[in-house]
Amino acid sequence: MITGQAETSEAYDVAHPSEGGLDIPRAPGHWGPLGHLPLLRHGLLSTLAELGAGAPVVKLQVGAVTKYVVSDGDLAQEILGDKRQAFGRKRVIRGFRPVTGDGLLSLESREHREHRRILAPAFGRLPLARITPLICEVASEYAGRMFSGPSSGPGLDLDLDLDLEMLRLSADITVRCLFRSHTDQETVSWLATKAAPLSKGVLLRMLAPAWSPALPTPEFVARRRATHRLRQVVADLPARHMPAEGGDDVLSLLEGAACPARGPARISRAAVVDELVTLLVAASEATAVTLAWAWHELARHPRAEQAVQAEADAVFNSGRSLPEKLLEHLPLTTKAVMEVLRLYPVPVLPRNALREVSVGGFRFPRGAEVLINVYGIHRDPGHYPQPHTFDPDRWPSDATPLALSSAYLPFSTGAHRCIGAPFAALIAPIALAALAARFQLRPAEAGRRVRAVPGVVTRPNRLIMTASPRVGAGIGAQRVSEQPPAT
Numbered sequence: 001m002i003t004g005q006a007e008t009s010e011a012y013d014v015a016h017p018s019e020g021g022l023d024i025p026r027a028p029g030h031w032g033p034l035g036h037l038p039l040l041r042h043g044l045l046s047t048l049a050e051l052g053a054g055a056p057v058v059k060l061q062v063g064a065v066t067k068y069v070v071s072d073g074d075l076a077q078e079i080l081g082d083k084r085q086a087f088g089r090k091r092v093i094r095g096f097r098p099v100t101g102d103g104l105l106s107l108e109s110r111e112h113r114e115h116r117r118i119l120a121p122a123f124g125r126l127p128l129a130r131i132t133p134l135i136c137e138v139a140s141e142y143a144g145r146m147f148s149g150p151s152s153g154p155g156l157d158l159d160l161d162l163d164l165e166m167l168r169l170s171a172d173i174t175v176r177c178l179f180r181s182h183t184d185q186e187t188v189s190w191l192a193t194k195a196a197p198l199s200k201g202v203l204l205r206m207l208a209p210a211w212s213p214a215l216p217t218p219e220f221v222a223r224r225r226a227t228h229r230l231r232q233v234v235a236d237l238p239a240r241h242m243p244a245e246g247g248d249d250v251l252s253l254l255e256g257a258a259c260p261a262r263g264p265a266r267i268s269r270a271a272v273v274d275e276l277v278t279l280l281v282a283a284s285e286a287t288a289v290t291l292a293w294a295w296h297e298l299a300r301h302p303r304a305e306q307a308v309q310a311e312a313d314a315v316f317n318s319g320r321s322l323p324e325k326l327l328e329h330l331p332l333t334t335k336a337v338m339e340v341l342r343l344y345p346v347p348v349l350p351r352n353a354l355r356e357v358s359v360g361g362f363r364f365p366r367g368a369e370v371l372i373n374v375y376g377i378h379r380d381p382g383h384y385p386q387p388h389t390f391d392p393d394r395w396p397s398d399a400t401p402l403a404l405s406s407a408y409l410p411f412s413t414g415a416h417r418c419i420g421a422p423f424a425a426l427i428a429p430i431a432l433a434a435l436a437a438r439f440q441l442r443p444a445e446a447g448r449r450v451r452a453v454p455g456v457v458t459r460p461n462r463l464i465m466t467a468s469p470r471v472g473a474g475i476g477a478q479r480v481s482e483q484p485p486a487t
């Protein structure tokens with residue numbers, strides 16, 4: 001899987017005349033030979049938030065390494081969009097390729113465009129409308145299972161590691177709804193505990209020197225083992241595939257593109273596995289932390305929690321069949337998800353300048369290591385009053401996390417914008433509502449502060465919460481069955 005092939009982004013490295021522009025200033029707080037190390041004493045996320053409220057772009061020096069931190073949404077959009085050919089993703093590729101092989105996250109240029117073209121139909125309006133009832137079913141089943149174990153039952157409370165539980169749920173939803181396959185609950189649990197955390201080392205690998213992944217550290221050995229098993233799990237999925245009606249589910253599309261009998265093969269069999277691993281890792285982890293943070297914030301904001309519960313009851317506890325265009329019945333839940341994605345996004349998007357390039361009038365030298373500071377952009381007080389406060393009401397009632405704005409980039413933009421964004425924007429509110437219809441969550445460790453930890457996503461350090469069945473919940477809950485798509 002690990003091909004070691006040259007990073008194709010270098011292909012863009014062609015001669016360009018110097019573009020000039022203003023020199024990029026150094027971030028305040030530089031301490032002689034220590035550089036900006038003292039600035040980082042409160043942690044990377046605090047620094048990113050602080051930089052978000054400051055200059056559009058600054059140089060941050062940590063030891064011998066200089067990072068160009070972009071905290072202005074318009075500059076970020078230019079780098080990710082119009083000027084994308086001047087920037088590579090070598091650090092993203094270095095971080096992900098050991099786990100995901102040559103899937104979308106590690107591909108560039110023509111191959112990347114071809115894979116996106118193959119997969120795009122799975123994320124269209126119709127296929128997603130078709131799988132909406134299935135998403136509800138998987139989430140409702142999960143909620144039912146939680147209170148059916150030996151240590152649980154109606155009236156009993158249950159302590160949950162939310163990070164892990166939400167990984168379990170999102171991995172199950174991805175396999176069953178997106179891939180249209182299935183696997184047993186034991187494997188789903190393995191995916192949650194061993195496979196999804198594979199991305200925990202990604203940020204480190206992105207920032208580490210090039211030789212470090214080759215060292216046989218315990219982390220390296222465990223990752224190799226887990227990656228191997230993950231590929232086996234994924235390679236078994238086609239045998240259990242139940243194709244979607246329109247043949248536009250992820251597995252059908254990939255299998256079709258890899259099958260010479262259905263026309264000239266456009267991708268290899270190995271590439272199919274790489275792509276499935278990529279989608280599973282990317283989908284499970286980012287969606288799971290979004291849900292985990294949502295529970296954390298709702299427990300601290302009763303008004304927002306009640307709003308979500310009221311919508312959840314109307315949809316899942318009314319005894320009526322599921323409404324078409326389900327999301328239109330969950331506007332407040334959607335706003336809560338948007339606010340979580342603002343506060344706890346993928347914190348930074350790394351890029352590297354392939355040539356000298358001017359962006360927004362600033363000169364980025366060739367080789368500049370750029371960090372798009374999504375965390376800081378999302379907490380810019382110029383755009384968001386009281387930026388660190390969870391306030392779903394800051395969004396208009398018809399808001400959607402898919403809307404493009406320079407101050408809100410949870411799914412990035414440009415050629416590498418998250419392909420799964422429409423799926424994530426559907427499953428996060430639905431899963432939240434389906435679970436909120438059945439139980440309420442409260443912190444299990446009163447007084448313990450939950451810290452946000454930077455990684456490839458922003459995850460909670462430890463989030464143990466107690467789930468209590470909601471009085472009367474589940475009574476009259478509908479049987480969810482496959483329905484024709486909303487038109």
Ligand code: HEM
Pocket residue numbers: 092104105116178278279280282283284286287290341345346349350409410411412413415416417418419420421423424428
């Ligand atoms: C709340 C959930 C999610 C968030 C916050 C999120 C965020 C992101 C971001 C910020 C990127 C862009 C990285 C860059 O520009 O370098 C990205 C890329 C990607 N995401 Fe997501 N994502 C989520 C859910 C999903 C889901 C559900 C899937 C799959 C079904 C998925 C699959 C991918 C893939 C394959 C890429 C790489 C796209 C490319 O390079 O062409 N993500 N995601």
